[in-house]
Structures are given as C-alpha cells and as structure tokens.
Amino acid sequence: MIESFKRIYDNRHEYIGKWKEKHPDRKIMGYMCTSMPEEIIYAANALPIRILGGHESQNVSQQHMMGTFCPFSRDVLAQGLLGKYDYLDALGITHTCQHIYQAYESWVLHKNIKSFYIPTPNTSQTPHALPYLRGQLKLFLEKLEDWTGRKIGENDLRRGIEIVDTTRKLMKQIYEMRKSESPPISGLDSMLMVVAAQMSDKEEFNTILEDVIKNELPGRKAKATPSSRLMLIGSEHDDVKFIEMVENLDAIIVIDDHCTGSRYFWNTTEQNEDALTDIANRYIKKPPCPIKDFPVRKRTAHIVNLANEWNVAGVIEIQQKFCDPHELDRVAVSKALEKAGFPILNLEADVTMPVGPFRIRVEAFLEILSSEELF
Amino acid sequence: MAKYKTEPLKCWDKAKELRSEVYDRIAKARDEGTMIVSGGTESAISLPAGFDMEFFGGEPYVAGCAFMGKNDSSKYMKYFETAEAAKFPRDLCAYMRLSVGSLLCNSYAFGGTYPKPAFNLQTHICDTQGKWYQIMSELEGVPYNALDLIPFEWESEHESKESKNLKHKYLKDQMLDIIDWMEDISGKKYDDEKFINALNCECESASLWAQCCMVNRSIPAVMDEKMMHSLYVIAALMRHEKASVNFYKELLDELKDRAERGIAAFENERLRLLLDGMPPWHSLEIYRYIEEFGGVSIGSHFSFGVSGGWAYDSKQDTRVPAMPPKEAGVELRTREDACSWYSKWLLNTNTILRSLKLSGQGKNKHILDLVKKWNVDGVLIHLNRGCEGTAAGQMEIRYFLAENNIPVITFEGNHADIREFDLPRVKTTINTFMETLDLKKL
Numbered sequence: 001m002i003e004s005f006k007r008i009y010d011n012r013h014e015y016i017g018k019w020k021e022k023h024p025d026r027k028i029m030g031y032m033c034t035s036m037p038e039e040i041i042y043a044a045n046a047l048p049i050r051i052l053g054g055h056e057s058q059n060v061s062q063q064h065m066m067g068t069f070c071p072f073s074r075d076v077l078a079q080g081l082l083g084k085y086d087y088l089d090a091l092g093i094t095h096t097c098q099h100i101y102q103a104y105e106s107w108v109l110h111k112n113i114k115s116f117y118i119p120t121p122n123t124s125q126t127p128h129a130l131p132y133l134r135g136q137l138k139l140f141l142e143k144l145e146d147w148t149g150r151k152i153g154e155n156d157l158r159r160g161i162e163i164v165d166t167t168r169k170l171m172k173q174i175y176e177m178r179k180s181e182s183p184p185i186s187g188l189d190s191m192l193m194v195v196a197a198q199m200s201d202k203e204e205f206n207t208i209l210e211d212v213i214k215n216e217l218p219g220r221k222a223k224a225t226p227s228s229r230l231m232l233i234g235s236e237h238d239d240v241k242f243i244e245m246v247e248n249l250d251a252i253i254v255i256d257d258h259c260t261g262s263r264y265f266w267n268t269t270e271q272n273e274d275a276l277t278d279i280a281n282r283y284i285k286k287p288p289c290p291i292k293d294f295p296v297r298k299r300t301a302h303i304v305n306l307a308n309e310w311n312v313a314g315v316i317e318i319q320q321k322f323c324d325p326h327e328l329d330r331v332a333v334s335k336a337l338e339k340a341g342f343p344i345l346n347l348e349a350d351v352t353m354p355v356g357p358f359r360i361r362v363e364a365f366l367e368i369l370s371s372e373e374l375f
Numbered sequence: 376m377a378k379y380k381t382e383p384l385k386c387w388d389k390a391k392e393l394r395s396e397v398y399d400r401i402a403k404a405r406d407e408g409t410m411i412v413s414g415g416t417e418s419a420i421s422l423p424a425g426f427d428m429e430f431f432g433g434e435p436y437v438a439g440c441a442f443m444g445k446n447d448s449s450k451y452m453k454y455f456e457t458a459e460a461a462k463f464p465r466d467l468c469a470y471m472r473l474s475v476g477s478l479l480c481n482s483y484a485f486g487g488t489y490p491k492p493a494f495n496l497q498t499h500i501c502d503t504q505g506k507w508y509q510i511m512s513e514l515e516g517v518p519y520n521a522l523d524l525i526p527f528e529w530e531s532e533h534e535s536k537e538s539k540n541l542k543h544k545y546l547k548d549q550m551l552d553i554i555d556w557m558e559d560i561s562g563k564k565y566d567d568e569k570f571i572n573a574l575n576c577e578c579e580s581a582s583l584w585a586q587c588c589m590v591n592r593s594i595p596a597v598m599d600e601k602m603m604h605s606l607y608v609i610a611a612l613m614r615h616e617k618a619s620v621n622f623y624k625e626l627l628d629e630l631k632d633r634a635e636r637g638i639a640a641f642e643n644e645r646l647r648l649l650l651d652g653m654p655p656w657h658s659l660e661i662y663r664y665i666e667e668f669g670g671v672s673i674g675s676h677f678s679f680g681v682s683g684g685w686a687y688d689s690k691q692d693t694r695v696p697a698m699p700p701k702e703a704g705v706e707l708r709t710r711e712d713a714c715s716w717y718s719k720w721l722l723n724t725n726t727i728l729r730s731l732k733l734s735g736q737g738k739n740k741h742i743l744d745l746v747k748k749w750n751v752d753g754v755l756i757h758l759n760r761g762c763e764g765t766a767a768g769q770m771e772i773r774y775f776l777a778e779n780n781i782p783v784i785t786f787e788g789n790h791a792d793i794r795e796f797d798l799p800r801v802k803t804t805i806n807t808f809m810e811t812l813d814l815k816k817l
Contacts, residue, residue, distance in 0.1 A: 109735040
C-alpha cells in the first residue's frame with residue numbers, strides 16, 4: 001500500500017526496532033550518502049539504512065559544527081547525538097561533501113561507534129576511477145567480512161545486487177508511470193517511497209513495491225484534475241510539508257533530481273564482469289551529484305533530459321542553505337534549463353520549512369507558468 | 376624596555392621582489408601571447424612546467440586582491456559584486472567569487488585585462504576546487520582538466536597499505552593521462568626534463584619551508600605569522616622554480632642565525648598563540664593588535680601547511696619536513712618515475728587537506744602536536760565562512776582544546792570578503808580572551 005511509504009518514513013526507528021526483533025543476528029549499518037554500495041552490505045547479510053534529519057529544532061550540533069554548514073548535515077548529526085540511532089551497529093560513509101562528512105566525523109568522535117569510510121573517487125570521468133573504486137570496494141568488503149565474521153563470495157554479491165537492483169527497477173517503473181498526463185502517484189508519495197526504500201529492508205520493501213504496482217497504481221489518479229507539472233531538483237530534500245504545500249496548489253511534481261529521489265536508484269547494475277567490478281561500474285555511471293560532476297559538466301544535460309521526458313512546465317530548485325555543491329552548479333543548471341525553455345524557481349531550505357512565505361513564491365511561480373504570453 | 380632583540384629580515388625585500396616578478400611575468404605573457412596555465416595554487420603545478428609557461432595560481436592572486444582592497448576597495452568590491460550579479464551565491468568560497476568576478480570584469484588587479492590561460496588545470500582537494508575552475512573554463516572558453524586527489528589518511532585506523540597503493544596508482548595514472556591531454560590541446564611537445572626539474576624544485580621548496588617553520592619553535596619566535604604570509608607565498612606562486620629553492624635556502628639560513636642569536640620577530644613576546652584557520656587578508660592588523668598584549672602568532676596549520684612539505688614520521692609520531700627526491704636518494708629519470716614520485720608526494724605531504732586527510736581524532740592529535748611542539752599558550756580559531764574546506768573540523772578542535780584546558784576562543788569571519796568580517800567585534804573577542812588569561816595591554 002502507498003500508505004506504507006509514509007508509515008515507514010514517519011516511524012523509521014520503530015520499523016528498525018521490529019526488524020531487529022525478527023533478525024537479532026543481523027547487523028545494521030547507517031550510512032550518510034547514496035554512493036554507499038548497499039549491495040555489498042546486503043551481501044554481508046547486514047542491513048544498510050540511510051540516515052536523514054528529523055526536521056526539528058535542536059541544540060546539540062552547534063558546538064560540533066559551524067553554523068554555516070548545511071542544515072541537513074547539522075540535523076543528521078543531531079539525530080546521532082540525541083541517540084535516535086543508538087541501535088546502529090556501525091556508521092558508514094563514502095567520500096562525499098565536506099558538510100555531511102563533518103556530521104560523520106563528529107558522530108564517530110562522540111558516539112564511539114564502529115565506522116567505515118570508503119574513499120570513493122570524486123569524479124567518475126577518468127577511466128582510472130573504475131579500477132580504483134573496484135579496489136576500494138574490495139577493501140570495504142574485507143572489512144565487512146571481519147566485522148560480520150562471514151565470508152562474502154561472488155554469489156553473495158550477486159544476491160546483494162539482485163535485492164538492490166529489484167528495488168531500483170520497481171521504483172523506476174513507478175517513476176515511468178509519472179510520465180502520464182494524470183500521474184498515478186503524487187510527488188510526495190514518490191519521495192516517501194524513495195526515502196522509505198532507503199530506511200527499510202529492501203527484501204521486505206520490494207514486496208510492498210510490487211503490490212503497489214500491481215494492485216494500486218493501475219487506473220489511479222494522484223490528482224483529480226490536471227495540474228502544472230513540476231520538476232524538483234537540488235540538494236537532499238525530504239521535507240514533507242513543503243511538497244505537500246506545493247501539491248496542494250494547482251501543481252504536481254512528476255520528476256526530480258535528488259539523492260532522496262531519482263538519483264538514488266536511476267541506474268541498475270550491468271552484469272558484465274565480476275560482481276565487484278559490476279557494482280563499481282554501477283556507481284561510476286550513477287547520475288552525478290554536483291561535486292562529482294567535473295571536469296566535463298554532464299549533470300545539466302541529464303536534468304534537462306528528465307524535464308523534457310517528463311514534460312514539465314517548470315522546475316523548482318530546493319536547495320539546503322549553505323550547500324556549496326549545489327550552489328556551485330546553480331548558475332549552470334539555471335542557464336541550461338532556461339535555455340531549454342523551463343522556468344526555474346530557486347528556494348533555500350532550512351531544517352524547518354517556512355511554508356507560508358514559500359507558498360507565496362510557489363503560487364507566483366505557478367501563475368507565471370500558466371500565464372499566456374501577450375507579446 | 377624590550378624583552379628581546381629584534382631586527383628586520385634581510386631577505387624581506389627579496390621576497391617582495393619575487394612576488395611582484397611573478398605577477399609581472401603573467402602580465403607580460405598576457406601581452407605577448409605566450410602560454411599561461413591557470414588553476415588552484417594547490418594544483419600539481421610542476422605538471423604544466425613541462426612546457427614554457429607562466430602559472431597563474433588562483434588563491435594567492437585573489438588573496439592579494441583582498442589585501443589590496445583594504446586600501447583601495449574599488450576593484451575588489453567590483454569583483455565581488457560582479458560575481459554576485461552573475462548569480463554566484465554569496466556564501467560560496469570567497470576566493471572563487473573574487474576570481475570569477477575578476478574574470479567577468481576582465482580586470483587584472485595588477486593592471487590591464489584578465490590574463491586568459493591556454494587551459495586550466497586543477498587539483499580537486501575540497502568541494503569547491505574542481506568546480507571553481509570548471510566554471511572559470513566555461514567563462515573563458517578554454518579547455519579544462521582536473522586531478523582527483525584522495526589523500527592518504529594519516530594516523531587513521533582506516534588506511535591500509537593496499538588502499539594507499541590504490542590511491543597512488545589512481546593519481547599517477549591520471550597524471551600521465553593529463554600530460555597527454557596537455558600535449559593534445561596545446562599542440563606543443565612536452566619536455567620531460569623540464570617537468571622533472573620543476574618537480575625537484577617543488578619538493579625542495581616545500582621541504583625548505585617546512586624546515587623554516589620548524590625553526591619557529593624557538594623562544595622567542597623568529598617569525599610572526601604575519602611575516603610568514605609574505606614568505607610562504609613564494610612557494611605558493613613558484614615552488615617549481617629554482618629561484619624559489621634559492622630563496623628558501625637563504626631564508627632558512629637567516630632564520631637559523633636569528634634563532635641562534637635570540638632575535639625575535641616581536642620584541643615583547645610573552646604569549647605564543649596559534650591562529651587556526653586562514654588569515655583575514657583584509658584585516659591583517661589583528662596580528663598587530665595581538666602584539667599590544669604581548670602576543671605573537673607563531674603560525675598555524677594553514678601557514679605551515681599551505682606551502683610546506685610535511686611527512687608523517689611514525690617513529691616520532693609527528694610530522695617532519697618531507698625529504699625531496701634527491702635527499703631521499705631517488706633520481707627521477709623518466710616521466711613515469713616523476714609521476715609516481717609526484718603522486719606519492721602529494722598524497723603524503725599535502726597537509727592543507729586537513730579536512731580530508733585526518734580523522735576527527737587525527738585532527739585533535741595534530742593540533743595538540745602543534746601546541747606542544749611550538750610551545751603555544753593559546754589558540755585563536757578563525758571560523759571562516761569563506762572557506763569551508765579549511766574550516767571543516769574547527770568546532771571539534773575548539774571542543775577538544777577546551778576539554779584539555781588549552782585556552783581557546785573562536786571568532787567568525789571571512790578570509791577574503793571584508794563584508795563578513797567585523798573587526799571591532801574580533802578585537803573585542805581578543806580582549807575577552809586576553810582577560811581570561813589575565814593579560815593587559817603592554
């Protein structure tokens with residue numbers, strides 16, 4: 001049921017608590033960036049779950065992180081310091097942006113938790129990134145073997161790939177359905193689906209997805225009347241109130257480029273080489289986030305392509321305040337979208353969302369999208 | 376009466392001369408149409424030195440803009456405002472914004488138009504670096520390439536020999552590719568001998584600067600940090616040149632002589648401070664203000680590391696000046712030898728990457744090492760809104776120092792954007808800090 005997505009999202013810790021009761025022998029690793037190879041963690045019979053913020057005011061991260069680090073990373077750290085994730089057996093991160101890395105570093109410093117850092121490449125554009133990443137994944141795998149006391153073979157890796165790729169394929173199938181004139185699922189439910197996938201056991205989650213595709217989405221309309229089709233882009237974004245507000249207006253979000261959205265699952269694993277090389281190749285080919293998109297700029301073409309294929313009227317860029325990577329891309333992305341005929345609205349988000357002022361701006365944007373050209 | 380003897384540095388004028396020579400040479404190359412290569416100054420600047428070229432390093436240039444802006448803000452503020460008018464957000468790296476602004480204004484702070492490079496070559500060491508010169512290249516319409524440098528993690532429980540080997544091979548292979556790429560896009564023949572000479576000079580310059588910093592452990596300090604800013608910049612600008620090596624040899628001799636004779640940088644030194652973070656280029660008078668209390672900043676992770684070649688010595692469990700190839704008994708004969716050495720050198724010694732190179736515990740251990748070995752009495756931390764790469768980890772360092780009863784205070788500012796630096800407030804913070812140490816103005 002679609003409601004399951006929200007249920008998991010709202011009750012993420014209770015969900016894991018129950019999961020642990022069912023699987024007392026399996027370990028849980030929290031991770032902080034979607035470049036984390038979940039396939040290998042599944043192959044180790046452990047559970048990877050993504051750590052996200054709590055969207056609530058807090059007073060514990062200030063003494064560990066500068067105020068000009070993004071609100072998301074401060075919120076994530078607060079979750080750790082407040083003990084919300086004390087059930088984790090380990091914390092993992094890949095080489096990622098400095099802000100979320102700081103959250104990881106402070107968490108490790110103050111929570112005395114087993115930690116895994118994979119120094120993944122910054123850019124995937126050099127041909128040397130693939131063998132390098134494959135080598136680092138092998139070292140990660142060996143550390144997981146030590147941690148779990150379990151040998152990880154080729155078959156285990158293939159099983160891990162199968163679990164994660166199934167989730168990716170099913171979610172992509174649902175995203176494809178959003179191309180229709182009346183999408184069967186809202187932008188909010190789509191976002192909840194993706195983050196719920198990150199927060200739950202994919203073997204369980206895949207059955208939910210299959211059920212939703214088979215029994216719920218056919219013939220369903222997320223909105224009774226056609227609305228302005230929007231795309232959402234920017235840094236990490238899982239603010240329910242904001243998306244709810246946008247879709248309560250005359251609009252529906254039909255596509256996104258977020259790590260809490262399409263970027264998480266867009267490509268699957270091509271099975272050409274040994275399993276580790278295939279996994280590395282999948283992450284190399286993953287749609288890049290801004291800090292991994294150099295020296296050649298490839299991300300803008302991907303975004304414009306999505307906007308065209310999902311036939312959007314306009315784009316909202318919702319970016320975490322102080323998010324340097326996305327700010328560094330802002331000019332180029334805006335220019336590319338405008339050139340392709342897609343108006344864009346830039347908004348900056350904090351941990352808690354100023355829904356009122358944002359509503360006025362989104363309403364004005366929708367008015368622009370629906371206005372006829374007079375001259 | 377002064378506590379120590381002091382005297383001006385004899386090689387001060389030489390440093391000034393070398394600095395202006397670099398910027399004059401860049402202007403000359405621009406006017407005569409000879410090859411300019413641009414990129415961050417933490418780039419592998421010996422790589423393009425296989426060609427006859429002038430290297431136009433981004434950071435020292437815009438630091439100069441910020442410093443000069445104190446007296447004449449017309450160009451400096453115009454650079455910022457132009458970048459902002461082009462929609463580059465104001466909380467981005469202040470160096471990058473100045474650089475983009477200078478380019479968009481087609482203005483070179485030292486006179487004339489912006490020196491357009493033949494290509495840009497960057498080393499990606501923080502979130503901004505690889506993107507900064509991607510943006511510059513798009514605006515300039517010139518080719519761009521970047522090295523992806525993932526440093527060795529010192530003192531970290533995570534780093535293994537296998538991981539180091541992977542990182543080394545990854546960087547070395549990229550370097551070899553980049554040499555081919557530079558030949559392709561420039562249409563010029565690459566000279567391996569020039570590259571090897573440049574690399575030898577780069578490593579020697581960096582090692583010599585680290586040795587100069589070691590001398591500053593002396594009491595009284597032979598250099599204060601404000602002086603250091605004018606000295607390490609030679610390596611930042613031209614460490615791949617023989618003139619840089621010669622300069623640092625001369626400086627090292629002079630500093631050793633000063634230490635032997637007890638010559639102080641500041642005659643009334645009674646409080647040795649460490650200013651963590653980047654200096655506020657527009658407000659360097661804070662160093663003079665500290666002196667009013669008898670304080671002297673003896674350096675910082677930044678001033679030691681930005682031009683210094685430091686290697687971790689596991690026996691001593693500390694950082695020591697790294698050995699350049701010849702000193703290490705290595706003769707670089709081929710391009711492959713040189714790229715192999717260079718990648719190891721950058722992975723090992725590029726200490727400015729504190730945010731990536733050191734774990735949280737490693738950063739704490741490193742600051743404690745600096746405090747102890749350089750006889751530091753207290754730490755001032757510049758929480759830099761303008762460079763998050765160097766600011767990463769600073770709040771944890773503050774927490775750690777406070778927990779260990781080492782006097783510490785923070786002030787928020789911006790190393791290059793004066794609009795985000797409240798000098799009177801910073802002075803008030805320093806007053807408060809001195810009061811906690813029971814120190815009054817001299």
